[in-house]
Amino acid sequence: MSTIHETEIRVRYQDADGMGIVHHSKYLVFFEEARVAMTRDAGYPYRQMEEDGLFFAVAKITCQYIAPARFEDLLRVKTTIKMLGLAKIEHLYELYRGEELLAKGEAKLAAVDRDGKPRMIPDFFIKRYLNPSIE
Amino acid sequence: MSTIHETEIRVRYQDADGMGIVHHSKYLVFFEEARVAMTRDAGYPYRQMEEDGLFFAVAKITCQYIAPARFEDLLRVKTTIKMLGLAKIEHLYELYRGEELLAKGEAKLAAVDRDGKPRMIPDFFIKRYLNPSIE
Amino acid sequence: MSTIHETEIRVRYQDADGMGIVHHSKYLVFFEEARVAMTRDAGYPYRQMEEDGLFFAVAKITCQYIAPARFEDLLRVKTTIKMLGLAKIEHLYELYRGEELLAKGEAKLAAVDRDGKPRMIPDFFIKRYLNPSIE
Amino acid sequence: MSTIHETEIRVRYQDADGMGIVHHSKYLVFFEEARVAMTRDAGYPYRQMEEDGLFFAVAKITCQYIAPARFEDLLRVKTTIKMLGLAKIEHLYELYRGEELLAKGEAKLAAVDRDGKPRMIPDFFIKRYLNPSIE
Numbered sequence: 341m342s343t344i345h346e347t348e349i350r351v352r353y354q355d356a357d358g359m360g361i362v363h364h365s366k367y368l369v370f371f372e373e374a375r376v377a378m379t380r381d382a383g384y385p386y387r388q389m390e391e392d393g394l395f396f397a398v399a400k401i402t403c404q405y406i407a408p409a410r411f412e413d414l415l416r417v418k419t420t421i422k423m424l425g426l427a428k429i430e431h432l433y434e435l436y437r438g439e440e441l442l443a444k445g446e447a448k449l450a451a452v453d454r455d456g457k458p459r460m461i462p463d464f465f466i467k468r469y470l471n472p473s474i475e
Numbered sequence: 476m477s478t479i480h481e482t483e484i485r486v487r488y489q490d491a492d493g494m495g496i497v498h499h500s501k502y503l504v505f506f507e508e509a510r511v512a513m514t515r516d517a518g519y520p521y522r523q524m525e526e527d528g529l530f531f532a533v534a535k536i537t538c539q540y541i542a543p544a545r546f547e548d549l550l551r552v553k554t555t556i557k558m559l560g561l562a563k564i565e566h567l568y569e570l571y572r573g574e575e576l577l578a579k580g581e582a583k584l585a586a587v588d589r590d591g592k593p594r595m596i597p598d599f600f601i602k603r604y605l606n607p608s609i610e
Numbered sequence: 611m612s613t614i615h616e617t618e619i620r621v622r623y624q625d626a627d628g629m630g631i632v633h634h635s636k637y638l639v640f641f642e643e644a645r646v647a648m649t650r651d652a653g654y655p656y657r658q659m660e661e662d663g664l665f666f667a668v669a670k671i672t673c674q675y676i677a678p679a680r681f682e683d684l685l686r687v688k689t690t691i692k693m694l695g696l697a698k699i700e701h702l703y704e705l706y707r708g709e710e711l712l713a714k715g716e717a718k719l720a721a722v723d724r725d726g727k728p729r730m731i732p733d734f735f736i737k738r739y740l741n742p743s744i745e
Numbered sequence: 746m747s748t749i750h751e752t753e754i755r756v757r758y759q760d761a762d763g764m765g766i767v768h769h770s771k772y773l774v775f776f777e778e779a780r781v782a783m784t785r786d787a788g789y790p791y792r793q794m795e796e797d798g799l800f801f802a803v804a805k806i807t808c809q810y811i812a813p814a815r816f817e818d819l820l821r822v823k824t825t826i827k828m829l830g831l832a833k834i835e836h837l838y839e840l841y842r843g844e845e846l847l848a849k850g851e852a853k854l855a856a857v858d859r860d861g862k863p864r865m866i867p868d869f870f871i872k873r874y875l876n877p878s879i880e
Contacts, residue, residue, distance in 0.1 A: 545792070
């Protein structure tokens with residue numbers, strides 16, 4: 341599976357911590373923004389999805405920190421779909437500043453309903469997600 | 476009106492920003508924690524309240540920053556009820572580290588339902604809120 | 611004084627709170643992003659400024675909440691310089707979604723050095739800030 | 746190695762996201778609070794440590810989400826030292842609400858100086874950290 345998506349993220353002043361670098365928890369927020377943008381670009385915005393009663397709960401996350409991101413950096417997240425199941429998605433994330441790789445992450449997401457119970461990912465979404473250019 | 480409530484708050488590492496001091500937006504989070512604790516101590520926790528369909532929306536906030544709070548500080552918020560109406564509450568907040576006053580704030584809150592429409596504050600809550608010691 | 615600046619801000623998923631709307635403390639983060647962008651566009655990025663030992667500490671903030679911002683909204687902050695002194699700046703902020711005014715804010719900022727002591731705002735910055743188009 | 750430390754954490758209103766449950770990035774903030782409390786209880790507060798030029802940079806983090814934490818929950822983090830090297834620490838974290846396990850995490854931390862260069866962990870700190878009861 342090789343669908344790849346890229347998103348730009350501007351680091352906010354408030355993303356940095358007392359060490360003057362982006363707080364390590366914020367990388368998870370950036371990865372989330374990347375998958376939200378990916379879904380929006382696939383024609384099914386998260387907000388619409390949530391109104392339809394489909395949510396993605398994070399089941400597991402991993403992040404490896406290679407070099408610090410800083411305030412005002414314009415970052416780029418490259419998201420790859422590693423696995424796409426009936427009610428599960430796995431993503432790989434790479435966070436770049438220019439050509440420099442700052443972090444690598446991985447997320448396992450479970451499709452759930454409003455009460456947190458497993459839910460099938462709609463077929464039309466899977467098709468668009470894997471091939472955003474189709475109508 | 477003079478009901479006063481005090482809450483202790485431990486500054487988290489992530490509350491500080493790149494200047495090494497608590498980010499100014501976090502003072503609003505501290506004030507919120509103070510009113511949440513005040514409500515809990517009045518015997519009607521926010522979570523219960525929200526399950527009952529009662530929410531408090533912030534209509535206006537003011538904060539004056541006097542001296543910076545720092546990471547690991549154990550702070551104290553003194554909350555005073557300035558006004559309590561049928562569907563409105565106004566609070567004054569004073570944030571202290573020991574005897575040093577770090578900030579002063581003021582919030583106007585509107586009682587609303589799940590859709591953001593005005594809602595009466597229940598009578599029993601007003602009584603408990605003004606006098607937490609009554610049963 | 612009438613210099614006006616506009617900045618676009620995309621609401622992050624994590625900016626919303628348990629009520630499903632943007633947490634009221636995040637508006638202060640949006641106003642901050644607006645002034646940071648304003649400074650960057652005036653040719654003197656905050657990061658450079660902080661490396662030069664010039665910081666802006668928030669002395670007072672006010673925010674009036676008119677209508678809720680939601681996740682994935684693309685917002686626009688209109689910043690007006692209300693006052694510009696030797697070591698002080700006052701801003702007015704208006705937060706819009708399309709043509710709808712969501713919030714109005716005001717910030718008093720004090721120019722300080724690394725130790726929080728008052729510092730003069732450099733003359734060249736004042737000129738550029740008031741007229742970003744000059745070289 | 747079996748030194749274990751426990752810390753209580755009160756979930757703030759602002760820790761929850763639009764799904765009404767604690768945002769997954771906040772678990773990393775809770776783990777951080779646990780190690781900060783552990784260090785404080787070992788007699789060498791983070792703030793003192795940072796003034797001495799010793800910082801802990803997160804090199805890798807993993808978190809497995811088992812059940813959601815909610816607003817106002819009083820949580821407990823159980824931290825175990827998995828590895829303690831000359832310039833590295835590895836922790837295991839377990840997050841509980843009462844007896845219910847909500848999440849499990851793991852962090853690899855690197856001791857660095859102000860410029861992010863590797864630094865030896867002081868001997869006296871290792872001793873206290875492994876045995877907080879010694880003088």
